[in-house]
Amino acid sequence: MTDKLQEYARLLVAFGVNVQRGQKLVITCAVDHAVFARACMAIAYERGCAEVILNWTDDDCARQRYLKADDKVFDVCPEWRVRYFTDYAKEGCAFLYLLSEDPQNLLGVDPGRIARATKSSGEALREYRELRMKNENAWTIGALASTKWAAMVFPDLPAAEAEALLWERIFAAVRVNGDGSAVEAWRAHAAKLKERVKILNDYRFKSLHYQNALGTDFVIELAENHLWEAGGDKTTGGVPFMPNLPTEEVFTAPKRGGGSGLIVASMPLSLHGNVIEGIRFVVRDGRIVEATAQKGEETLRNALAVDEGASYFGEIALVPYDSPISRSNTLYYETLFDENAACHFAFGEAYPTNIEGGADMSKDERIAAGLNDSIMHVDFMVGTADLSVVGTRADGTEVVVMQDGNFVF
Amino acid sequence: MTDKLQEYARLLVAFGVNVQRGQKLVITCAVDHAVFARACMAIAYERGCAEVILNWTDDDCARQRYLKADDKVFDVCPEWRVRYFTDYAKEGCAFLYLLSEDPQNLLGVDPGRIARATKSSGEALREYRELRMKNENAWTIGALASTKWAAMVFPDLPAAEAEALLWERIFAAVRVNGDGSAVEAWRAHAAKLKERVKILNDYRFKSLHYQNALGTDFVIELAENHLWEAGGDKTTGGVPFMPNLPTEEVFTAPKRGGGSGLIVASMPLSLHGNVIEGIRFVVRDGRIVEATAQKGEETLRNALAVDEGASYFGEIALVPYDSPISRSNTLYYETLFDENAACHFAFGEAYPTNIEGGADMSKDERIAAGLNDSIMHVDFMVGTADLSVVGTRADGTEVVVMQDGNFVF
Numbered sequence: 109m110t111d112k113l114q115e116y117a118r119l120l121v122a123f124g125v126n127v128q129r130g131q132k133l134v135i136t137c138a139v140d141h142a143v144f145a146r147a148c149m150a151i152a153y154e155r156g157c158a159e160v161i162l163n164w165t166d167d168d169c170a171r172q173r174y175l176k177a178d179d180k181v182f183d184v185c186p187e188w189r190v191r192y193f194t195d196y197a198k199e200g201c202a203f204l205y206l207l208s209e210d211p212q213n214l215l216g217v218d219p220g221r222i223a224r225a226t227k228s229s230g231e232a233l234r235e236y237r238e239l240r241m242k243n244e245n246a247w248t249i250g251a252l253a254s255t256k257w258a259a260m261v262f263p264d265l266p267a268a269e270a271e272a273l274l275w276e277r278i279f280a281a282v283r284v285n286g287d288g289s290a291v292e293a294w295r296a297h298a299a300k301l302k303e304r305v306k307i308l309n310d311y312r313f314k315s316l317h318y319q320n321a322l323g324t325d326f327v328i329e330l331a332e333n334h335l336w337e338a339g340g341d342k343t344t345g346g347v348p349f350m351p352n353l354p355t356e357e358v359f360t361a362p363k364r365g366g367g368s369g370l371i372v373a374s375m376p377l378s379l380h381g382n383v384i385e386g387i388r389f390v391v392r393d394g395r396i397v398e399a400t401a402q403k404g405e406e407t408l409r410n411a412l413a414v415d416e417g418a419s420y421f422g423e424i425a426l427v428p429y430d431s432p433i434s435r436s437n438t439l440y441y442e443t444l445f446d447e448n449a450a451c452h453f454a455f456g457e458a459y460p461t462n463i464e465g466g467a468d469m470s471k472d473e474r475i476a477a478g479l480n481d482s483i484m485h486v487d488f489m490v491g492t493a494d495l496s497v498v499g500t501r502a503d504g505t506e507v508v509v510m511q512d513g514n515f516v517f
Numbered sequence: 518m519t520d521k522l523q524e525y526a527r528l529l530v531a532f533g534v535n536v537q538r539g540q541k542l543v544i545t546c547a548v549d550h551a552v553f554a555r556a557c558m559a560i561a562y563e564r565g566c567a568e569v570i571l572n573w574t575d576d577d578c579a580r581q582r583y584l585k586a587d588d589k590v591f592d593v594c595p596e597w598r599v600r601y602f603t604d605y606a607k608e609g610c611a612f613l614y615l616l617s618e619d620p621q622n623l624l625g626v627d628p629g630r631i632a633r634a635t636k637s638s639g640e641a642l643r644e645y646r647e648l649r650m651k652n653e654n655a656w657t658i659g660a661l662a663s664t665k666w667a668a669m670v671f672p673d674l675p676a677a678e679a680e681a682l683l684w685e686r687i688f689a690a691v692r693v694n695g696d697g698s699a700v701e702a703w704r705a706h707a708a709k710l711k712e713r714v715k716i717l718n719d720y721r722f723k724s725l726h727y728q729n730a731l732g733t734d735f736v737i738e739l740a741e742n743h744l745w746e747a748g749g750d751k752t753t754g755g756v757p758f759m760p761n762l763p764t765e766e767v768f769t770a771p772k773r774g775g776g777s778g779l780i781v782a783s784m785p786l787s788l789h790g791n792v793i794e795g796i797r798f799v800v801r802d803g804r805i806v807e808a809t810a811q812k813g814e815e816t817l818r819n820a821l822a823v824d825e826g827a828s829y830f831g832e833i834a835l836v837p838y839d840s841p842i843s844r845s846n847t848l849y850y851e852t853l854f855d856e857n858a859a860c861h862f863a864f865g866e867a868y869p870t871n872i873e874g875g876a877d878m879s880k881d882e883r884i885a886a887g888l889n890d891s892i893m894h895v896d897f898m899v900g901t902a903d904l905s906v907v908g909t910r911a912d913g914t915e916v917v918v919m920q921d922g923n924f925v926f
Contacts, residue, residue, distance in 0.1 A: 130587065139548035139573055146577045158587035164548055164573035168555045178539065178567035187604060191597035 109147055111286035112279050116250075117147040119282060119290045119353065122155060124248035125202045126349045129156030132201040134193075136163040138208045141252050148204065161196065167213045167256070171381075174217040174225075182224040185232035193236040200345070203240065203247040210256035211441035214381025222380045223410035230414060230483030237483070242460040242467040243341050246349035251278055251444050260441050281354040281433050281445065294350070298339030304358045307517055308336040308426075311507060313499040315366070316424065318451075320495045322372045326391060328424060328453070329366025331478045333464040336360045344467055354433060356448040359425035361462035363478040365394040367421065374450055375489040378441045382407045387488060395419050396455060412455065417482030423454035423462075429493050429513025443487050450491030451510070456484030518556055520695035521688050525659075526556040528691060528699045528762065531564060533657035534611045535758045538565030541610040543602075545572040547617045550661050557613065570605065576622045576665070580790075583626040583634075591633040594641035602645040609754070612649065612656040619665035620850035623790025631789045632819035639823065639892030646892070651869040651876045652750050655758035660687055660853050669850050690763040690842050690854065703759065707748030713767045716926055717745040717835075720916055722908040724775070725833065727860075729904045731781045735800060737833060737862070738775025740887040742873040745769045753876055763842060765857040768834035770871035772887040774803040776830065783859055784898040787850045791816045796897060804828050805864060821864065826891030832863035832871075838902050838922025852896050859900030860919070865893030 109117075127133045133152045137145040149160040173181075197203075214222060230237075240247050258270035265273065279285070283293040315329045338358040340350045373387035386402030396419040401408050412419045427434070427450055434449035458479040460466035466474055475481055497510040508516050518526075536542045542561045546554040558569040582590075606612075623631060639646075649656050662683035664676055670686075671679035688694070692702040724738045747767040749759045782796035795811030805828040810817050821828045836843070836859055843858035867888040869875035875883055884890055906919035917925050 139551045142548045142575060142577075146575070146581070149578060149581050153581060153585035159582065159590045160578070160586070162573070162575065162578055164571070164575075166551060166555070166571065166573075168551075169558060169569070169571055172555070172558050172562060173568065176562035177569070181568045186600075188597045188600035191595075191600055195596060 109143060112284050113144065114147065115286055115288060115290055116279065116282060116284045117144060118151050119284060119294070120204060120248055120250045121148050121151040123291045123294060124250065124350045124353050125204045125246050126347055127152050127155055127157050127202045127246070128347060130158050132159045132161065132196065132199060133157050133204060134161045134163055134196050134201050135204045135206065136165060137206040138252070138254065139164050139166050140254065141206060141208055144206065144252055148206075161201075163192075167210050171213055171217070174214055174221055179221070182221045183228050185229040189229070190232045193233055197236045197239040197245050201245060202349075203245055205247070205249045206252050207249060207442065207444060208252040208254040208257060209381070210254070211260050211378035211383055212381065213256070217381065219382075219406040219410050222407065223414065226380065226411070227414050227483070234483060237457075238471070241457060241485075243343050246343050246347055247351055248349060248353060249351065249444055250282070250353050251442060253278060257442065261438060277436055277438065280436070281448070298350070301339035301355075301358060304515065305336045305338045308358060308360070308509075311499055311501060313507075314502055315500045316509065317498045317500070318371075318490065318495065320492045322374060322492055323370060323388075324372045324490055324495070326369035326371050327367060328421065329363040329394070330424065331361040331363045331458070331463050333477070334360045335462055335464060337459075337462060341461065352444060352448070354445070354448050356431040356433060357425040357427045357452075359423055359462070361458040361479055362394070362421040362424050362453075364420050364458075364475075364480040367394045368392050371453070371490055373488050373490060374492045375439060375446050376441065377486075377488045378443060379404075379411060379486060380407055383441060384408045394421060411484060411486060414484050415482050417480050418456050418484040420455065420480040420482070421453055422456045422458040422480045422482065422485055423487065425452050425454075425487070426497065426510065426515070427451050427491055428510070428515055429491055429495065446489055447487045450489040451495060451497070452487045452489045452491065454485050454487045456480065456482040456486055518552060521693050522553065523556065524695055524697060524699055525688065525691060525693045526553060527560050528693060528703070529613060529657055529659045530557050530560040532700045532703060533659065533759045533762050534613045534655050535756055536561045536564055536566050536611045536655070537756060539567050541568045541570065541605065541608060542566050542613060543570045543572055543605050543610050544613045544615065545574060546615040547661070547663065548573050548575050549663065550615060550617055553615065553661055557615075570610075572601075576619050580622055580626070583623055583630055588630070591630045592637050594638040598638070599641045602642050606645045606648040606654050610654060611758070612654055614656070614658045615661050616658060616851065616853060617661040617663040617666060618790070619663070620669050620787035620792055621790065622665070626790065628791075628815040628819050631816065632823065635789065635820070636823050636892070643892060646866075647880070650866060650894075652752050655752050655756055656760055657758060657762060658760065658853055659691070659762050660851060662687055666851065670847060686845055686847065689845070690857070707759070710748035710764075710767060713924065714745045714747045717767060717769070717918075720908055720910060722916075723911055724909045725918065726907045726909070727780075727899065727904065729901045731783060731901055732779060732797075733781045733899055733904070735778035735780045736776060737830065738772040738803070739833065740770040740772045740867070740872050742886070743769045744871055744873060746868075746871060750870065761853060761857075763854070763857050765840040765842060766834040766836045766861075768832055768871070770867040770888055771803070771830040771833050771862075773829050773867075773884075773889040776803040777801050780862070780899055782897050782899060783901045784848060784855050785850065786895075786897045787852065788813075788820060788895060789816060792850060793817050803830060820893060820895060823893050824891050826889050827865050827893040829864065829889045829891070830862055831865045831867040831889045831891065831894055832896065834861045834863075834896070835906065835919065835924070836860050836900055837919070837924055838900055838904065855898055856896045859898040860904060860906070861896045861898045861900065863894050863896045865889065865891040865895055
């Protein structure tokens, strides 16, 4: 492995998920990236990790299953799978998710199968997901370049060049130069993001008003006692970790039921192995009441229909239009990257840590506090070069937060 | 994939494990052989398989875990793993095991860790193993050439040549020419093996006496109502399958507690990632009372000490010295191959199907009928070019079964 790959593996394990002595680590990784997974494993053990468990995935196997398996299997999440994720989460494992999927891997699959599988596994894995979303467990999502993903991002390049260029883009986005300076660069970057957090938290906004020429004209209400977060989290046990590498966002929780207007997505969304283009949401009282797309509409509608909470909002994230990933001027068809190039929202579950004391609340208390509950959490991008975001405070005064896609402060 | 690889995949899925419409299939395969696993999956779905589940393995991850994980993890088989194998077995899944391990993958690992892991997983997976051993489930073991395994078999060849040659040996052993004739060849071969079964069953031997110049001088008693088997099994549901590809053996169950003498193994034994050489067993009343080896003795002793039944015998298998695999004059360091080049025994669990009505008996009934019970089942080779095997019938008459390593009939 090259110096950059080694440094990237170390960044993910030692800084991203920050695996601790005596802790277990579950790595989700495609079989085609076994070399990288083995390197992550070696670094984890070097840090005194108790055990590394590999959750291998494979695009081709997933696609064959969705296309050809018996229809009944999509309504069931097997007990072993529930035990696997739930038990490791309860044991306090760290979770490292390495993404490399073909964004269109499930193109042509019956969207009903995907919807049923999403629902059955989402419901069965509810406890695991809740533990992770309230930061009982450290978790990090990173991306690995793969042939099919690279071909989608750089369709005009030969395969090998496309893959090499995608790796370079990943390294740039995660601040890996191969000289061992990545962690230091991330500490500096995180400190900058946390300055924005402080400013935004001090405003105590009631709502934000989004507008741009694409057609977005949308007011969203923020949860009372909301907290903006950025640049990394801490587990409930006090261990710092970085959930997303890269991350350029500052994010908080909307108030369920608060918000109205029209949202026009500014980028395609890769969801469940399909690319959804031209998304438009009409929102009334915080609920998506109309959802249309030029491509992949059924996948989108199915995702919103998984449960009641899926058509309410779970996250508000501000990303400057001049972020490094945005400046790369590339559509990645991978939310981990695209969401860090543009302001975005998520429909579905809210993060408990985005309101004061949320991580210590029961689910019912969180719902009472205005946080949305769902088995879904899907980010979609709205940021543009001309986006304006204007905040309204409790006393009705208005504050410009973003102008022409960038923070004014 | 080449024609030969395609034909091999088809042989394993459609003939070996003979997956049925509506049945599920669990494939165990190294991540480095994902291309082959995907091909097996496609063939299974083509046959109407309900779902193919991939149980991915990786030598490097296994070795790192054994060397570096916390000592406590080797005493526990996680609940998800028990549910995985037991639930799929109870559902009537077929199991395809694709072996490609480096025979020395765990060289240098603390043998105590291996012993404890063998015991904890063996005990936790008892129900799964029993279902499989009594043929509730169809199962097949096949082998895939890998770089490290090939380097061990052909140490004087460059890596690529060694791997290519090992593939050719595998294809020859499993009768794959790439012309689609493999299944037909296997049907003819199985019929020939079944002729031997008939002859041996008709003799109703009480015991067999093994002798050769290597030093083996050993009498082993056969279970009452024993059945010789060969050339494939049937599941309890009546579906034919071929547990091992290749297979050249005719095998039956010894009577627990019956047998005495000295056994000198004729080949090294690859067991739990270690190669054991120069094995000698002193046997009294069917029990291995002394076990020595020139190399890997601790691994051997640990295997025999896993439970009480591990030092008793579970299988008697006759293989002519002029079998095709034996004539290849190669040591494969993989029991699936080496056991088909030489007469062998197994210490540990006996197959219920090797006595009349055994598959319908409870465990206690099988033990009462003289079958050995253990979480282990380890084949080791004793056949040589000068081996003689003489059977004794109920009336005391002696019948020469093998002379100079080959059947006399």
